[in-house]
Structures are given as structure tokens and as C-alpha cells.
Amino acid sequence: MSYITFEEVCKDYGEGKAVVHAADHVSFGIERGELCVVLGPSGAGKTTILNLLGGMDKATSGTIRVDDKVVTAMRTPQLTEYRRLDVGFVFQFYNLMPNLTALENVELAQQVCPKALDPETVLRQVGLGERMNNFPAQLSGGEQQRVSIARALCKNPALLLCDEPTGALDSKTGEQVLSLLTRVCREYNTTVVIITHNAGIAQLGDRVIQMRSGRIAENTLNPHPAKAEDIAW
């Protein structure tokens, strides 16, 4: 069985006639250590899948398994525990605490996770050794996103979920961020799921899942993933 499995997962919003099927009987699997890109146009249900996988939202029906855990069976405290120990999140808009420095933002994650890595080391690894004591407003977009990644990595998660991580970045900084994510996947053997509407990024993935209108359109393996520097935007 795969590391991550979705079995007939549905997520509905609204009720009665106005019901929207954000995820419509979605089933797929992702292996441990893979870099998986979920690709699709806006409204295809990518973020819904990510939210369900990250334990931020509850599925209407179906089963989601991660390793030996059944995410769909968890109650609120267990979901918190799951997010705390197993999952790292990277957002499109970074969601850093504006009144904490880069280092403190990473420490924020370290505080709640017993197996956390040293925040300073992680920040150095993402290339921010010199900017640790700056506040988010003093950092560029790319730097902020790297802080956000460092915050996720610091927890040493088995699963790293990234929602349009380069969506707010220019191509140059976007490339740096993607290269970092690839490295994380390879070096730490972390399973990385990246959501994007940018088909170019799909070339990076070991696996590419294409979504359309809440359904899986295609789930393909890519035997020769490209390097971040080589892809065209």
C-alpha cells in the first residue's frame, strides 16, 4: 500500500441544490519520499485535497490514510497532534507572524514539536543565516517564503505540503524556492506535495496528479524529473 492513499474521498460545500462537490470521489496514492505535483486550473479542487490531507478540513466521505494513520477518522485533538508532529505547511502568502523575527517564526514551530530540528541550523540551510533577526516586513518575498519553508522543515515532518509556494514570487526567487523543496525531498527523504496551476513546475515531480472539476484527470509517474534551474516558466 502507498504511503498516502485517498479512497473515494468526497468534500461537499453547501447543501441541497446549491451543493458544490469540491472533491468528487477522489482516489490516488503517493509513495514515501516522492515529490508529487498536483496540477490543475483554478477551482479544480487542488487546495481542497491539500487541506484534507493536512488535517485542516474534514472530508464528507471516503478514507485518507497517511502511513498507518487514518486521517479521516481523527477527531479535533488528534488532528492537531497530526499537524503538529507529521505535517509541515508552506503557504502561497507565507503566513508569517509579522511581529516575530525570522528566527522566532521558526521557533514557533519548534516550540510544539518534540523532534524539532535546531531553528538556526534550518534557517542557515535555507540560506537565511544572515537575516535571522529580521522581521518579515524587512524581508523580500522569496526570503519570506524560505522562512516559511524553514518553519515547516524545522518540525522535521514526514510530509511537507505546499500550496502554490511560488504563486506570489517572481521566476528567479520562485526557482530558488523550488530548488530548496527538491533538495529537502531528496536529502531528508521527506514526502513533498506541491500544489500549482503552473504546468512548468510539474516537470519537477516524481509524480504528477492532474485535477479537473474535483476529480483526478491523470496520475502519472515521471521517471526523469527536471531540475529547478532547468524548467521553463
Added chain:
Amino acid sequence: MVARKGRRYTALRKKMWRDLGTSAMQFLAIVLLCALGTWVYSGLDGAWRMIDLSAETYFTQYNLADFWVNVSSASKADLDNLANIRGVAMAQGRFTDEMDAPELGDDVTLQVHAYQGDAAVNVPLVLEGEALSSADLRGCLLQRQFAEAHDLHVGDGLTLDVEGTRMRFVIRGIVLSPEHVITSKDVTPDPEHYGFAIISKDAVAALPINEVLLSLTPDGDEAAVETAVQALLPQALILTQKTHTSTQRTRADVTMFKNMTYVFPVLAFAIAAMIVLTTLTRMIENQRMQMGTLKALGYNDRQIRRHYLSYAFVPSLFGALLGMFVGHYTLPDLLYGMEAAHYILPQKLRAPVSPYAWGMSGLMVLLSVLICLYAYHRQAQEVTAALLRPKPPKAGSRVLLENWQALWKKFSFNSKMVVRNMARNKGRTLVALVGLIGCNMLIICAMGLQDSIETCIGEYYGGTLSYDLRADLDSTAGTLESYQNRLSADRVEGIMEMSVSLRFEGESRTVVMSVLKEDQQLLKLGKDNTLVTLPTDGLAVSRKLAEVMGLSEGDAVEIWLPSDNKALPFTISAVYDTSIGQNVYLASGLWESLHKGAFTPTALLISNPTALCRHQLEEMDEVTAFKVPSQQYEQTMTVLDSTTAVFNLMYGAALGLAFVICYNMGLINFTERTRDYATLKVLGYHQKEIRRLMMWENDLITIMGAALGVYPGIWLTQAVFNAVHSEYYIFVAHVSISSIALASLITCLFSIFIERLLTRKVRSIDMVEALKSVE
């Protein structure tokens, strides 16, 4: 064109009403705060105007005297001379004295006014029966409260002890009198034992006219008339409306409420304005993008401005008027009801909403609109394009504390975050802090006022008066030595009290002069209730009298004894720190050197009386009454209980204030940081941990606010006493530690209660929604 314009306005108006709906809590806060500000003002303003109007109307309609001139006996010529003084409209002679009503009980006394001719000054208000004709030698009028207490009705008989002779009268009418708004022998009205009756002077023809009532013409000059009366009858004791107990006490209460309208409402008003400021500023800031959109759509500045000003105008107008009218129709009745327990006023008259109350309401609205205008202009200065982008987030920054790395490093992560947050939102932190300071301040003040009153009165009855029993004697009393020999008690001392007229720099006041033995020990008149020796070279006066008349040590004053036509010159040798009363003290040696009679006690002061002593006193004919300081203390406190209503009002206002402020600030804080909290949730923070973070911040502000509110609370207590200054008491702010602790505890608990309400909301944060996109 007109139609187009109309349509535009409809859309904007719809937007306003919808905004009112979506930000209901915040608008409600503005409405409530504006209402709070005007409610307290309008209420207290209405209260004093109600008492004032009711009393003054009564005084005018029933022709309250301007002067009560007391003499031993006034002749027909004296009366004519008094009536002819320029400015005097009317002079009416009467005999006034206290008489026993032996058939009604042992210790029942009536103050009897025997009018010469029909009563034209201090006209009795007849409630039942009919007025008394001066030719009616057997009729009398009786005070309603006294009649009710003794179940007497029109037509019943009333026997009075007139100079040793029992005379029987028939009650013709049940009445009230403008000079008896408060009828009491001591402090509390006690209709069982004390009241007043009115008879015809002709019924007691043998008795002299010992009191002349003067009423002035509308343009009569009070000071000139008083001087003229003094010149005419130098020995007379003159009471004016300022010194006539009933009238003075009534007016003092009016003044008290009037002064309170300056202290509390200004405070409530200021705090209300501040919260309106933060709330409105925040709301306008949140409307930033919509403002840009409206501009982009082609609305002109004036239309947009008017739209946003209505945000302030509508709720503040509604709130201010609501507060004003609710205040006007609730507080005065409540406070009047409390006061009327001691007053006897025939009717309650509601004064119309005063121009000042309207003015305060207008000011509240104006202030809100100005605040809104300011907030709007700060935003509107930016160009349309800039407005359409979200406001750049405030940069985090280091706080001063971080320079002290050694300490900063020791801080827990939460503490660091809390400190930075507070520094980042200085304005909001400050407002929350001020709200809590204000809350604690008001509670401490309310408790402090009670503490201080209890302390001052307790110190007087329990400290200054250090005897256990006082027995009043009548004019047949013997010498002090005769009692000291007969009575079995630890110590028996005598006091000789008389009403005298004290004159200083043209001002005269009728005060009680107490003649005491130099070595007396039962009145501790010194500072902090210490024993002092009475000066042998002059008078000692109480602090309050010195204050009221502007006396200080070394001043030359005159004392006029009743029925004496020569002034006695004195110097002030000491000012005593007793907290109650306007009194003059004189050593008995000095008194006897004046050759105005021997030292004959009018009352005995006794410490540790035995049961036998009490029995002996009860057997003595000359003993008229007993007074026990601890009972007097209770009585005084009962009267002052009426002020409890005001204190409760303060507690209510304080908590209301704290609730609106803390909830409002907390809500703003929460709304703005929903995203932060959602991020923490995603990072795997438990609800408990997030709540703890929120609480920690609030707890810190709460503790700071409570602590910082202590001193202002004590200060306010003194400020209230200064504003409310009474003619008879000197109150010094004395707030007990336990009150401070209790007040602070209430403030903290209340703040924590609100915090609980707010932190519950963490549960409702939807991570997916909160993090969807930046808005």
C-alpha cells in the same frame, strides 16, 4: 439627473445599513458608549434639577422665610421696625419652642409654632382638614408624618405641655411645612418622637414673641437686611436659609448632585469618546478597499465622506439621545426616591431636559463625527490606486526591552510575543489599559467613599466622643459637682451648650458653643482623637467652622449670647481637627470670668456608667434624654445609606464601562489576528495553547490596569469629597487596603470573564477560510 443622484444615494445608504448589520457589535459598542456618556450626565443633571425644582417651587409657593430672627422677646415696635427694613416684604412674629406631648408617650416632643395672625411666611401646606384661623384658640395643625406615626386624624385631640400647664387642642388640619423638609432633632427623622405643630399665638397669649420670620422682596439685598437686623436687635440669633438646618440640608444635597454632574460624567464622557475613537478609526481603516472601489467607480469625495461620516453620526446620535432620555427618566426618580426617604416634599416635579444635557448629547455626536472625519481623511489622502491595495502590514519591531538581552532571553516565547504585540498595537493596548484603570478607579472610589464616610463618622462617634452615655439636662439642672458626687460611674463630666452668634468680618453664623472644664477628658478634640487642653485665653473652633468662616488662629471674633445686647470679644486660640460639626469650644474658667452666669451643665457626659447610675439618671426629673454615641453612629450611617444608590450606580457604570471597552478591544484584537491564530492552528497548536497565549496578553494588561488604577481611585475619592463639600463634615479620603484589594479583584475577575468569552472564539476559527488569501 435627480433620479440618478437618488439611485446612488440609495445604494450607499443600503451599504451603510448592511455595514451596520455586519459590524453590529462594534456599532452597538458606539451606541452604548455614547449612551453611557450622556446617560450619567443627563441622569445626575436631571436628579439635581428635579430635587431643586421640587424644593424651590415648594419654598416659593409657601413663602419660605429668608430670615429666622430669634430673640428673647420682640415687642410690637420691634416687629414694625423689622418690617420697615428696606428689602423686607413681610415680618411675622411667632412663639416657637419645643413642647412635650405627655399623652402620646414619655419622650414625645413637638416643635410648636404659635403664629401671631394668619401664617403668611412659612405657610403650612394643608393636606387634610382646613387651615388654622388666628381666632381659633383651640385648634392646631399637625405634621403629617407625626400624625401618621401616632394615628392621629383631623378632629382628634392633642395635649401639649405649655410651660407646665397642660393645654388641649383639636387637630384642624394635617400639614407639611416648607421649613420642615427635614424634621429631626438629631440626625435622622423620627416621627414617633419628634414633629411639629402649629397653633395660634392668641392661644398662648402669655408667652412672648421669640421668633420673627422675615421674607424679602424679590430684589431685597440679603446682606444689607442682615446688617440692618443686627443693628436693630444686636442680641438676636439670626438664621438664614444658608444656616437653617432643614433648608440647608435640602440645598446641600442638590449641590452634591450638581457637583457630581461635573465629576463622573466628564469621566464617563472622556472614556466613551476614547473608545469611539479607536472603534471608528478601525472601522474606517477596514473600509479602505471599499473606499478605493467607490472612488474608482466615480463617486466624489464629498459623497464618500458623507457616507462614512454617517457611520459615526447615526449610531452616536442614536446612542446620545437614547442615553439622554433614558437617563432623564430613570436616574432622577431613583435618586429622588432614595432622598425622599428623608425629605418631606409635597410633589415631585420633573425639570425639562436641560440645555446642558442637550449640549452634552450634541457634543458627543459632534465628537464622534469629528473623530470619524479625522480617520476618514487619514485614509482618503491616499490615491485611489493605493487604496485598492491592502494596507501594508505594520512592520514588527524590536521593543526597548530587547536591548536588555540578558533579561529578554529569559522570557518565554509567549511572553516575547505578548510584549511585541502590545508594543505593536500601542493605541489599542493603551485604550484597554485605560478602560481597566477607569474601571478599577471607579470601583475603588465607590468603596473608598463608603470607607471614608464610615471612618470619619466612626472616628467622631467612636473616637472624639469617648464617653459612653450622654444625659441631656433641662434648665433645672444642678451643679456638676452635685452629679459627680451622686452618680456611680468611672467619670462624670459636664458640658454646657448654647446657641450663640459668632461674628467675624461682617459675617455672622449661629453656632453651638460648648463650655467645657479645662481638664475634661471625654471629648478627644485633638488631631487623631488625642486629648487636648482647652485654651484659657480664647476660643477653640472646629476645623469645618474655621474653613467655612475663613478663621485662623489669632483672629479676633465676637460672640453674641442669646438675650444679651453686648458683644463678647474673643481671639481664636486653637482650631481643632474634629471631622464633624461647626462648633465653638470655651473653657469653663474663661466662661465664668465673663460673669454671664455659673457653669451649669446642659448635659452630662459619662464614661462606664453602672446600671445604678443609669437608674439614678432615669429618676432625675431634669434629665430629658439619653444619647449613646454608638447608637448615634448607627443613626448617622442610616441616613447616609441613601448615598448607597449613588455608589451602586458607580459600580454598575464601572463594570459596564469595563465590559464595553474590554470586549470591544478584545474583539478588534481577535478579528485582526484571526489569521495569526489560524496559522498557529495549522502549525499544530492546541486550542488550549492559543487561548493561553491570548489570555497571557490580556492578563498582563489586566494586572497593569488594576494596579495603575489604584492611585487614581484614591485621588478620585478625595476629588469627589472636595466637589461635594458638606457644611458639617470634613471627609478625608481613607481607602482601606481591603477595599483596594477587593476592587482590584473585581476588576481582574471581570476582565477574565470577558477574556473567557473572547477566547472561546478560537474554536470557531476556520483554518481554511482564514488562510485562503490575503484580503
